Amino acid sequence: MPATTVPTGRRAPTTARRLATNARHVLAWAAILGLCLLLVRTFVLDKPLQLPLEPRAEMSDSMAPELRAGDLLFLKHRQADEVSVGDIVAFADPEGTGKTIIHRAVQITPASNGELEFVTRGDANGTSVERWRINRDGTVGVVAFDLPLLGRAAIWLQDLGGRTLLLLASVLFMGLALVRIWRPDRSEPQA
16 A cells, blocks of 8 residues: 655745745834834834925815815925025924914015014915015925825824824734734644
8 A cells, every 4th residue: 555645734934925925014014113212202212204295284275276175285495595585485483382383474674683574474465464484594395286185094193192192002002913923823733
């Protein structure tokens, strides 16, 4: 009677399969570490990421019809002396409210002490203007482009409830990723 091999239902892992499994584990750990660093930076240190384009949600319709509340804007930081009349700029409220205003520069004139005086106005605000000054070498955010309505999620995430939900979802994601990493690979035979 010839010898027969009884199938075990599992194949011996190949080198390529082991490499793929190891690569998945390394990528998963890198993703978890990156997410942890992002969470610590955002929630513990309260510092946003420094990106070439700063995302910002438009909060009002003062720039309608060009920009609407809920649009996601991307700001490019430029030196004040590089800004032109007609650019849509982001600046601190000159009345000291702590808010950021995003309006169109309608006049830029040299002022004393190497400063520039900006006159800005929202497109939908009629004749109401803001006047503010900045050093020539100071930086001003200029709207590079916008994505309609996508800022609504960013506005929601700025709320404490949104930030809490994001934090809980991130912790859940990390937990599931750790379980997946530590769970034995079922395609490899157990010793």
